[in-house]
Structure formats: C-alpha cells, structure tokens
Amino acid sequence: MPLMKEKEEYYLNAIISGDRTGLEEIYAQFFPRITHLITKNGGSRDDAQDVFQDAILILYEKVRKDDFKLSSNFYTLLHGICRNILGNRLQKSSFKEVTLPDDLKYTTGDDIEQDIFILEESQLFWDSFKLLGDDCQKLMTLFFDRVKMKEIMKMMGFGSESYAKKRKFQCKEKLIGFIKQDARFNELKNK
Amino acid sequence: MSKQKKYELIEAYLGGDLDEKQKKGFEKEIASDKDLANEVKLHKKIQADIGDPKKRALRGILAELRLEYSKSAIPDNVRQLQPPRNIRRILSIAASVTILGMAFWYFLLKDPAEQQQIADDGVVPKEEQVKPPEIKPEIPVDVSPSDPSNLAQNNNTEKQSPEEKTPEPKENQPQEIPSFDAYAVNPDLEQLVANIEASPFDFEMEAPLSNMQLTRQNGKVQLGVLGTLFTAEFPEEDAFVIQVFDNRPASYTNNQPVFRSKMNFEKAEDEQDISFAGEERDIYYFNLRENLTIELGLYYWVIALEKGGTVVSSGKVLVNEQE
Numbered sequence: 001m002p003l004m005k006e007k008e009e010y011y012l013n014a015i016i017s018g019d020r021t022g023l024e025e026i027y028a029q030f031f032p033r034i035t036h037l038i039t040k041n042g043g044s045r046d047d048a049q050d051v052f053q054d055a056i057l058i059l060y061e062k063v064r065k066d067d068f069k070l071s072s073n074f075y076t077l078l079h080g081i082c083r084n085i086l087g088n089r090l091q092k093s094s095f096k097e098v099t100l101p102d103d104l105k106y107t108t109g110d111d112i113e114q115d116i117f118i119l120e121e122s123q124l125f126w127d128s129f130k131l132l133g134d135d136c137q138k139l140m141t142l143f144f145d146r147v148k149m150k151e152i153m154k155m156m157g158f159g160s161e162s163y164a165k166k167r168k169f170q171c172k173e174k175l176i177g178f179i180k181q182d183a184r185f186n187e188l189k190n191k
Numbered sequence: 192m193s194k195q196k197k198y199e200l201i202e203a204y205l206g207g208d209l210d211e212k213q214k215k216g217f218e219k220e221i222a223s224d225k226d227l228a229n230e231v232k233l234h235k236k237i238q239a240d241i242g243d244p245k246k247r248a249l250r251g252i253l254a255e256l257r258l259e260y261s262k263s264a265i266p267d268n269v270r271q272l273q274p275p276r277n278i279r280r281i282l283s284i285a286a287s288v289t290i291l292g293m294a295f296w297y298f299l300l301k302d303p304a305e306q307q308q309i310a311d312d313g314v315v316p317k318e319e320q321v322k323p324p325e326i327k328p329e330i331p332v333d334v335s336p337s338d339p340s341n342l343a344q345n346n347n348t349e350k351q352s353p354e355e356k357t358p359e360p361k362e363n364q365p366q367e368i369p370s371f372d373a374y375a376v377n378p379d380l381e382q383l384v385a386n387i388e389a390s391p392f393d394f395e396m397e398a399p400l401s402n403m404q405l406t407r408q409n410g411k412v413q414l415g416v417l418g419t420l421f422t423a424e425f426p427e428e429d430a431f432v433i434q435v436f437d438n439r440p441a442s443y444t445n446n447q448p449v450f451r452s453k454m455n456f457e458k459a460e461d462e463q464d465i466s467f468a469g470e471e472r473d474i475y476y477f478n479l480r481e482n483l484t485i486e487l488g489l490y491y492w493v494i495a496l497e498k499g500g501t502v503v504s505s506g507k508v509l510v511n512e513q514e
Binding site: 023049079122146166 | 194195198199206233236237238240241242244245246247248249250251252253256257260261385387393395397400419421474506
C-alpha cells in the first residue's frame with residue numbers, strides 16, 4: 001500500500017477511534033491551512049476553530065458509516081467539508097465580509113444540509129449535557145454505556161438501586177429539559 | 192404512568208429489553224401517540240450521540256486541542272497563521288527520539304557525499320522525505336495538446352501507446368461515431384484523481400472543486416481556476432499547467448485536452464509565511480478565468496508540472512445546462 005494511502009487511513013482511524021496523537025497531527029498538518037481559508041474569507045481564528053472542529057465531527061459521522069469510501073485524499077475531503085461549512089456560515093452572515101466569488105457557485109455531491117443538521121443537533125445535545133453537574137454527567141455516561149444499575153449504585157455510592165434509578169431519571173429529565181429549552185431545539189425541529 | 196416509568200419504558204424499548212408482546216404493544220402506542228413518538232425519537236438520538244463513547248472521546252480531545260491551539264494563538268492582526276508553539280514543544284519531546292533515530296539510520300544508509308551535504312545543510316532534502324509521484328523522465332519541454340508524448344501519456348507508465356489504443360480508421364469505410372455516455376467515468380482519470388500523492392506543492396483549490404457542477408449558459412462554460420499554493424520550493428525553472436479532459440479514454444491517453452493553459456502565480460508578499468507542522472512555506476495565489484465552448488458531460492482537470500510532469504492536483508466537474 002502506498003505511503004500516502006496509509007497516512008490517509010491513519011487520519012481517518014484517528015478520528016474514528018479518538019486517537020489523540022493522530023488528532024494532534026491532523027491539527028498540526030491541516031489547521032493552519034483551514035485557518036488561512038477562513039481568515040481569507042473574513043472569518044476570525046475562532047471561526048476557523050469552529051469550522052475545523054465541526055468538519056472533524058462531520059467526518060466522524062461520515063467515516064463510521066458502512067458505505068463510506070474515501071474517494072479523494074483526506075485533505076481534499078476535509079477542505080471540501082470546511083468550504084461547505086464556511087458557505088453555510090456565510091449565508092448566516094456571521095462573518096464580516098464575503099469574498100467567495102459569486103460567479104463560482106458550486107454544489108458538491110455531499111448532502112451538506114443533512115451533515116450540518118446532524119452536527120447542529122449533536123452540538124445541542126452536547127452543550128446541554130455539559131450543563132449537567134459532574135455527578136449527573138458521570139451517572140448518565142455510565143447509564144449510556146449500559147452499566148448495570150447495581151454497578152452504578154456501587155460506583156456512585158448510592159444507598160439503593162431504586163435511588164440510583166431515580167437519580168438517573170432526574171438527570172435525564174434535566175438533560176432533556178436543557179435540550180428543549182434551548183432556542184436551537186425549535187429551530188432544528190422546524191427544519 | 193409516572194414520568195419515570197415512561198422514561199424507563201422508552202429506554203427498555205430502545206435497549207431491546209422488552210419481550211415481543213411488550214414491544215408490539217409499545218409500538219402500537221407509539222403509532223397512535225405523536226408526542227410519545229417524538230419523545231422516543233429524542234431519547235434515541237441522545238443515546239446515539241452522547242451515548243457514543245467514541246464520539247465523547249473525540250469531543251473531549253477536540254476541546255483540549257482547541258484550548259491548546261487558542262492558548263498559543265498570537266493575536267489575529269499580528270500573525271494569524273502562526274502555529275501553536277506549545278504543541279510543537281509537546282510533540283517534539285515524543286518526536287525527537289524518533290527523529291534522531293531516523294536521522295541516524297538515514298545517515299548510515301547515505302553515501303559519503305550525500306552525508307556531507309546533509310551535514311552541511313542540516314536537513315534531509317524534502318524530496319528524500321516524501322517521494323513525489325515521478326512521471327516518465329522523457330517528458331518533453333513543450334507539451335501541446337496535439338503532441339502524443341504528453342503529460343497524460345506520461346502520467347501512467349503502464350499505459351498502452353496511443354497507436355494501440357486508437358487504431359486508424361480504414362479508408363473508404365464510414366467512420367462510426369460510437370454513442371458515448373458523456374457522463375461515464377474515465378477509469379484512468381478516476382485513478383489519477385484518487386491517488387494524488389504528496390509533493391512539495393500544496394494546492395488548495397477554491398475552484399474547481401472535485402464534483403463541482405458547472406453550468407453552461409449560451410453555449411459557454413465559465414471555468415475558474417483559483418486557489419492558493421503553499422510551497423517552500425516554488426519551481427522557478429518549471430511551470431504549472433492545467434489541462435481539462437473530457438471523459439473519453441482516448442482524450443486522456445492521446446493527450447487531447449479541451450483546455451490547456453499555463454498558470455500564473457502571485458506571491459503573497461503582504462503575508463508572512465505559513466507553517467505546516469514546523470515547515471515554513473510561501474503563499475502564492477492563482478486565478479485563471481476562461482470561457483469554454485464545450486459539450487455537456489463529465490470533465491477532469493489535472494494540474495501538473497510542465498517539465499517535471501508531477502501531477503499536483505486533479506478533480507472532476509460536471510457540466511450541465513443552465514436551468
């Protein structure tokens with residue numbers, strides 16, 4: 001297998017398996033270029049961070065699908081996704097200035113609307129989850145990982161299994177409450 | 192039913208913990224109660240997202256990296272593209288041992304003259320680090336579409352000669368025009384597009400992008416070739432050429448592009464160099480516009496060094512009629 005192909009696989013695996021070293025390498029290799037793309041189009045360094053991280057999360061969703069096939073090289077794919085996210089953000093006029101050439105409107109084969117919808121929904125869930133207290137986050141994580149209630153009871157130091165169930169319910173209700181109270185929830189519901 | 196019981200029922204259903212009878216009963220309820228259906232959907236999405244341990248891990252690492260890269264950021268108006276030095280410091284600790292080992296190994300394998308040069312320069316030449324895709328050495332200096340010894344030909348050393356591919360039509364025999372799907376993929380060019388290898392020339396295309404759709408209006412298609420080249424080794428003695436091929440295999444193997452042009456670059460003097468994992472590169476912009484009179488269909492563009500032949504960027508575009 002050619003060296004480049006191995007490298008591409010390495011990057012994709014780093015994303016799918018949460019390999020910190022690989023993700024650091026992706027950052028070191030490609031973040032400056034994406035920053036250049038974003039800042040050239042009126043965005044700030046913070047915008048570049050947002051776009052870059054969103055693109056990695058979109059890639060994660062893409063790569064884990066069974067039918068995913070890398071049809072270009074890794075950077076071409078990453079750059080294309082960043083361009084699409086950038087286009088989406090420009091439409092929402094969050095940047096100071098639009099410098100993408102108007103006469104070169106393009107569409108890619110990817111369903112970027114769908115990608116961005118999934119991303120925004122995921123971001124809403126995650127932001128809401130981070131609003132929970134540490135104990136609730138820990139309890140919910142154990143529950144999501146399908147740890148038995150009896151184990152959760154012991155690990156969390158609860159007095160009984162029924163109390164563990166009640167606490168889990170309270171935490172989940174809080175999480176769902178945060179999600180539904182967020183303005184993004186209704187925006188996404190109407191899409 | 193208490194809300195807690197409702198949640199537990201939803202979770203048991205999503206977790207596959209209900210027996211067949213309970214499952215059917217619950218599904219019947221979902222079908223008749225829109226609110227319940229929405230509730231189940233939301234629980235399912237949350238479980239699939241926050242409940243995905245790999246995605247949680249990825250988000251955690253991304254949050255850390257964001258912080259690290261922000262900490263090291265120099266204010267935008269000073270030098271936006273400066274790489275995070277602290278990251279490099281962290282990485283360098285782990286990398287230094289490997290690099291030293293590799294350098295030593297490399298040094299051992301080199302002949303004495305090259306060893307001396309490396310010792311003098313202090314670096315391993317770039318072309319030794321990542322071998323660019325070399326095209327046949329006998330590439331002509333002047334490559335024209337009609338020239339059979341051409342770029343496309345040289346992109347694939349395994350190819351048959353043009354004569355083998357396109358036999359001369361027999362005399363006095365009506366030349367058949369094969370019906371050809373203008374949107375069919377060209378396997379050779381697909382291969383080329385999918386296998387661009389590393390080179391010292393990083394082309395960041397703004398247009399055309401791969402899978403881009405161009406529209407033909409009044410018989411003309413506006414082709415825009417624009418973007419940025421990042422390189423520490425701008426080829427002063429060579430030139431970059433863009434060629435656009437239709438999808439017919441013979442067009443590529445016989446090097447008959449529908450468009451061919453040398454590219455002009457403008458060095459970004461007002462900006463500082465950009466760093467790629469520690470390597471400083473210059474920034475060059477290119478912007479070429481051309482109105483093409485071409486048929487609808489699938490096209491491929493290939494950017495390569497004119498003399499060196501190295502293909503540095505390629506992709507495909509669809510040309511459709513303006514609706």
